[in-house]
Amino acid sequence: MAAHRRRTGGGRVSSRDLVLGRIRRALADVPRGERPDDVPVPRDYLATHSPADAVELLAENLADYRAVVHRADAAGLPGLVARLLAARDAETVVVPPGLPEEWLAATTAARVADTADLTPRRLDAVDSVVTGCAVAVAETGTLVLDGSPDQGRRRITLVPDHHVCVVRVPGQVVDSVPQALARLVPTRPLTWISGPSATSDIELDRVEGVHGPRTLEVVLLRE
Structure with missing residues (x-):
């Protein structure tokens, strides 16, 4: 199945390029050597609603x-x-x-x-x-x-x-x-x-x- 494409400016961009572009922009300020485990993720959310039984x-x-x-x-x-x-x-x-x-x-x-x-x-x-x-x-x-x-x-x-x-x-x-x-x-x-x-x-x-x-x-x- 052909990838969905849409027109942007003077050309056509595939859905794949759109997604990869958004990822690159999101990671723009992340140091190149940083690994996922280097940044602690707060996990103070509610883990259970504590059912009676x-x-x-x-x-x-x-x-x-x-x-x-x-x-x-x-x-x-x-x-x-x-x-x-x-x-x-x-x-x-x-x-x-x-x-x-x-x-x-x-x-x-x-x-x-x-x-x-x-x-x-x-x-x-x-x-x-x-x-x-x-x-x-x-x-x-x-x-x-x-x-x-x-x-x-x-x-x-x-x-x-x-x-x-x-x-x-x-x-x-x-x-x-x-x-x-x-x-x-x-x-x-x-x-x-x-x-x-x-x-x-x-x-x-x-x-x-x-x-x-x-x-x-x-x-x-x-x-």
Whole structure:
């Protein structure tokens, strides 16, 4: 696609040139050797609105995004996961390498290991995926995955149509995005999930499952 251009004076300037010009003007008074870390950035803004109960706010916002919320303790989790997979007639489930074995102890679905040869085509034939998470944001109803062993590679949560995500509460729940960022490592492959995948066309018709799982089920696991 050709870059947008507009006339300025005697010639035509591309959008790229406009943007780069604005950047150069903004940086005109910055010393050439200065690095971003050389200038402290004040971070005295409000980091949270301190909800009365972050876990309940998380559950409310997850449901608002059309995720299905469940609750369990350690003893009841295997049975719950088995029921969720059975309700989807899931015959196969992707398993991250560090997922606790007891989480899937009650299901009869065949395990598919998250290995390097698990291509998107093979993933598309898998029914479900079960993962943990890195952190959950109460104020936005957002789950964040960072590729840790109990979450696996990003692709395993983007291709299968059904994702069961287990959140340990209250330990993995924070009030706000700033608090979540303080827990995360920016160099890791971060996936931010707010409800099942959805998009809308120009007439605002909602379509789910375009960029990820059509169904997101979140289990709040009491620690």
